[in-house]
Amino acid sequence: MSVFDEIDGHEQVLFSTGPGGLRCVIAIHSTLLGPALGGVRFLPYRDDDQAISDALRLSRAMTYKAACAGLDIGGGKAVIFGGSGVEKSEPLLRAFGQAVESLSGRFIAACDMGITTADLRVMRKESQWIRGLDAEEGGSGESGAMTAYGVSLGIRACLRHLDGDGSLEGRHVAIDGVGKVGARLATLLAEGGARLTVADIDQEKAEQVARACGAEVVSREKLYLLDVDVLSPNAIGNVIDADLVDRLRCRVVAGGANNQLTAPTVADRLAARGILYAPDFVINALGLIQVVDELHPAGHDMDRVRQRAELIPERLGEIFNRSRHLRISTAAAAISMARDRLAAVRTVRSFWLPPRCA
Incomplete structure (x- = not known):
């Protein structure tokens, strides 16, 4: 090609x-x-x-991500x-x-x-x-904390969708990657009462987070095969392929990493196995919302960003409902939602140019 x-x-x-x-x-x-x-x-x-x-x-x-977040x-x-x-x-x-x-x-x-x-x-x-x-x-600072907060709300939304209860108490969550997002996510989930298992290519970092959150440390290879409530990828992308899906023992895949699935068809395999997938570009959008807020005419306001945090579980709920109604994967439902907004705006314009070039 x-x-x-x-x-x-x-x-x-x-x-x-x-x-x-x-x-x-x-x-x-x-x-x-x-x-x-x-x-x-x-x-x-x-x-x-x-x-x-x-x-x-x-x-x-x-x-x-921007389209689904209404940005x-x-x-x-x-x-x-x-x-x-x-x-x-x-x-x-x-x-x-x-x-x-x-x-x-x-x-x-x-x-x-x-x-x-x-x-x-x-x-x-x-x-x-x-x-x-x-x-x-004059900026908003590191966005990892906000991204993690949005992911934590998204994980609760997934559990609520499956069980009618979004409580983290006693839930077992496996976190791959304890960097800018994963470490903060581990803290939030631990505070909510979740049982944690973590992995990272940096063993020392994984052990440090584990000590702080009372988590267990395992290898990345073992982490993905654990019998857990939630598998949360928060490092590099392209980590879940069709072969791995057949060996997963989780109920939910929900994390802050981008492009977690190696191909769109992997989302179909997850759905076929009854594993609820929170589309990554939806659940991790709060960090983007924070950065975009810097462009606000009145200047950046972190309180305004926090108020928009509820967008994450709300949008996931809409996606889960669309997925069920149309009998498509949650990833396909999220993409169709984004494309609907893009199509609506396309009736007005096709691309953006800086003012002096418009």
Whole structure:
């Protein structure tokens, strides 16, 4: 398959190189609802194809996430190729900022895996289109805590849908990944009375979170096969494939990771097995809502973000009902909901341009 086949359906894909060994991809899937906003990842990708695929899939998911959340922004994503001797440096980060600035506001960059608010601060020296900075710099700060809060509400919504009771007391939750989102999620679930088992590629980090939350630590391979109420992926994506579905012993899959399923058909397999799947781009949307709030004309207001937290369980309830009514997977139901909104807006416009270009 050619690269042009891969990017079909995206409005724009920028490939850029620069000082410090910068090699990056900025994928803009859609600006139908507004300028594309997406996180920046700095990861040691296996090869170019993996990095490009990550950017394309994640940008598409961001479009659906924004649409389902009722936000007036589009979907985008950026990846910086790490590894092979390439380290984060001021020249590299500033060069990336220049790449963002070259898009004239069609892409707004925020934090994701491998990137910190300190890195964003360096990028901001070259581009005005950087969001998610620390509060003292006019931003909303790290969004992991809010993402975790939204995921915790989503997990309760899943349990309520199955049992009529969203209580976490005595529920067994397996958490894969205890980074920015997973560690905070573990704390919230433990406070709610859940029994936790955690795993992370960083064993020391997993043990630290386990001590703080009274959790058990197992390998990632073992975690996915545990007999639990909820399996919660909160690290990298593409972790659940068709073969794994047949071996799962959970009732719910609900976590903060993006692109948890390797293919759309995996959602059908989950449904066939009676496993309730909370579409990742819906349950993890509160972090995006926080970053988008920085664009509010009156300035950022964390109380306003918290008030929107109930959107997560409400939207999941609508998706579960649509799934049951149409006899489709919850993932398909979520995508159809997003596409309905996109289709409605498409009657008015087809893409977003910065004011000076409109």
